[in-house]
Amino acid sequence: MSEFEQFSNQIEILKALFRLRGGELITESLKRMEQIFQTTERKWRCNLNRLKKVKYLLIAEAPPWSEDGEIRYFYNTFQPPLANRIWHAFFPSKILPQNIDIALTALGEQGFLLIDTLPFSMKYSSQFRKKPLYKKLIKECLPFFMKKINDPMIRWAQEVRLAFAFKLNGEAIIEALPGGLPFPNKRLVRLTVDLISADGSGYPGHYKIRKIWGLN
Secondary structure (H helix, E strand, O other): OOOHHHHHHHHHHHHHHHHOOOOOOOHHHHHHHHHHHHHHHHHHHHHHHHOOOEEEEEEEOOOOOOOOOOOOOOOOOOOOOHHHHHHHHHOOOOOOOOOHHHHHHHHHHHOEEEEEOOOOOOOOOHHHHOOHHHHHHHHHOHHHHHHHHOOOOOOEEEEEEEEEOOHHHHHHHHHHOOOOEEOOOOOEEOOOHHHEOEOOOOOEOHHHHHHHHOOO
16 A cells, blocks of 8 residues: 555545535546655655754645646745745845755755645645635644654754744644644644734745744
8 A cells, every 4th residue: 555545534535625616536636646745755855855953844735736747846846936935034135046956955954844734735725725624634634744743854953933834724733733733852832823924925925934933
């Protein structure tokens, strides 16, 4: 059984969520979803080699959905708008490098890491994210998220700072972890809406990230 196939229970919740809009999660979509999962997991793990210590954690949702072609992902294609916003949070006066490895290495040297909360790349809408089934999906996928938090390759700073990339996803995580987010270094971080960095565009605002993380 592949790692993706172990999410069978969570996939059933995802199917039920999509049935709410009168659609079905077809086999072709599941195959593409697994392909995206395998690629993005590999890229995420490769990025850990750029890190000495994680000081800043951005909690996101899932890799972007695409029906075919190149798999878009922060640690694979490093594309706008997310890439620009993260880059300028740390380097407000520097142009985003065109070379992906140079950019990701620079962020790694700052101690930055992005972790998604869902293993499923799909077209989630605000309407979906407000459904109880979405919150259930987030809760049922906590083992996936916590496995990354507890990855032995990651060395967490004692005063690690975190932020949520998206509003509704962040609110669902806060609800799913009412006692806070525990780290392997025995630190427990209380989760509040003040940690949500999304601005009016729906994406993280670099100025909001700087404020939350005290980078100003």
